[in-house]
Amino acid sequence: MASNSASQILAITKTAPYSKPRASRFLQSRKPYLNLCCLSQKFSNDNALFCLPNSKSFLLAKELEERNSNNHSPTLREICQDHVPGNVLRRLEEVGYLVPTDVQREALPVLFSGNDCILHAQTGSGKTLTYLLLIYSQINPKKSAVQALIVVPTRELGMQITKVARMLAAARHMDPELEQKSYTVMALLDGGMLRRHKSWLKAEPPAIVVATIGSLSQLLEKQIFKPDSLRVLVVDEVDFLFKSSKQVSSLRKLLTSYSSCNNRQTVFASASILQHRRFIHDCIQQKWTKGDVVHVHVNRIMPMPACLYHRFVICGRKAKHQVLLSLLQSDLPESGIIFVGEQSEKSKKSGQASSTTVLIDFLRASYEGPLDILLLEEDMNFNSRAASLTDVRKGDGYLLVSTDIVARGIDLPETTHIYNFNLPKTAIDYLHRAGRTEAG
Helix, strand or coil: CCCCCCCEEEEEEEECCCCCCCCHHHHCCCCCCCCCCCEEEECCCCCEEEECCCCHHHHHHHHHHHHHHCCCCCCHHHHHCCCCCHHHHHHHHHCCCCCCCHHHHHHHHHHHCCCCEEEECCCCCCHHHHHHHHHHHHCCCCCCCCCEEEEECCHHHHHHHHHHHHHHHHHHHHCCCCCCCCCCEEEECCHHHHHHHHHHHHHCCCCEEEEEHHHHHHHHHCCCCCHHHCCEEEEECHHHHHHCCCCHHHHHHHHHCCCCHHHCEEEEEECCCCCHHHHHHHHHHCCCCCCCCEEEECCCCCCCCCCEEEEEEEECHHHHHHHHHHHHHHHCCCCEEEECCCCCHHHHHCCCCCHHHHHHHHHHHHCCCCCEEEEECCCCCHHHHHHHHHHHCCCCCEEEEECHHHCCCCCCCCCCEEEECCCCCCHHHHHHHHHHHCCC
16 A cells, blocks of 8 residues: 555545445455354354354344344334343433344344354444443442453543443432432543543442553552452554554453453454454453353455445645645535544654644645644544543534544534545545544
8 A cells, every 4th residue: 555755546425325435445354264163154244253153142143134034123222121221221312322232133032142242344343332321231330349341442432432331320310210320431541641540449449440551550560459350441543553662551450360251241342353253263362251252243245335436546745645635625614524544653743843733834734725723633632632522523524634543433414525645554544534524
């Protein structure tokens, strides 16, 4: 995907009624090279569930197949009513969650049966709500202990998940029939607030913790946070965390050293798990999950929403800023994200301005459209990053210049256009960037 010094490629993705993405060939993953002895059962459309034969997962797969073959389409309440507290279900309906998505319809029965699970579905498919419903079916608000842990790769994704978890937790306060202690949700996302979190964990442990692996590791190593009471462990964007050299060691320790897969229910989630059969094999062999882990794979053939339209422009390096400006003037996006590559350590040490800084300065000087120019990148402090996302979600039009910090899992439903000012490193990164136009 690299381009030579003489020319540059600027790729654009926008939402459009389009039957087949032009980039589908580019996004095909390699075939898995390990052929596990699995059941591959076709479900509605292109959904599949993989599990080891001769297990309760196998029987569950047959039950789900029969349910789908009878064209039974249960509501979200019908799927959850024997597992999730009624007040949480009422809260779901109040905010408009009535009909389950494909991943919720296929995965929730698996999760409620007690199986470990790998949720493998498109961005914006409802994976977050799927595992949150499992969590609220498992935790006891009367128990003073951390019972559910959600591990995320970025603060931004963590803040988003925390918001949804607290929205569901608010149901406890609105139910006069229940006198139980309300659910509490801690966002362990900022290393600068560890002292406060330490006091909170000791005084009154929250039922649910949403954490980046970096902040979590500090508390685990100091034995301030002990995961021995965990009932559910979720790792979101699991493929990203496992390929991150900075985070994979801490993640492995969490999965095997600090807690045992036999004492918890483990859920991995992502839109992109290459060689998923090999990953299932590793999950079992490395004891990240129990042996009957179930892989729920939704929309196997089309990893990216079909309503996206893809195009690219080849231009000289010096003309790139002007080409982007021309595209903005002709496209007239309602809101857009402009992805820029991270600055290298060599560039930082030499004192060069980052690509984001140069681009922001250019747009603020040259762009005359109605959209607000906003910035979000790793080097910004926690409060500045949170403020940028708050500005984005106000509902006004925006052009967000960002690194891949917002490429994973962030819901920005107002986004109509994605501009790859710098191309992503891999096809998987492209998939996640482009998916921001459909997440929400």
